[in-house]
Amino acid sequence: MLTISQTTYDAIVAHAKRDHPDEACGVVAGPEGSDRPERFIEMVNAAGSPTFYEFDSTDLLALYREMDDRDEEPVVIYHSHTATEAYPSVTDIGLASEPGAHYVLVSTREHGNNDGSVEFRSYRIVDGVVTEEEVDVVPALPTD
């Protein structure tokens, strides 16, 4: 199960809506081993595409160095689908390289840049196997 705060959930949705019809992407980092998505980090989609996303290679290195310095890991890796459902594509599955991360997919196909609900779903992707999991949106992450 992915437990995520309402603030972070809203930030991911806002990013996806803003970048529609291109795919939006980013990370929510958290302390190593904590499974707590605490630090929301929007990334630029270097592909600038409605059907593909890729972190810029320089940004990617900076991101991993920063997480390393802070003893963090990518707890959530999110991106949007803008014309299809919020389910990992064959490409998503083939390129997934963080077996410990929650892969969040948001679909903006229904309302685009406008207000309105989105599909927000989360998956584990390990060795090409996709497992959907429940998403629990909480007012704040538990402090314990």
Next chain:
Amino acid sequence: MTIEVRIPTILRTYTDGEKAVPGEGASLAALIDDLEANHPGIKERLIDSTDNGEDLRRFVNVYVNDEDVRFIGGLEAELSDGDEVVVLPAVAGG
């Protein structure tokens, strides 16, 4: 000559869980061959072999002292003692 190579989570199965391993080589290609000798199987995850020769896999990023190797010669990028090489899989999808 020793070069520190930072290994991403997904490839640590080849390095007994180590986050960084030492390697040797005057070029990135030579370094990867050296890694393969000590961590069999890792080369295939980094390099794509085709009829046109070998190249870095499209969705694997390698940096030498923070420079993306694609801008400094790819597999031919020159290495020196004390260099730091970072391997990071692309975060990408469709």
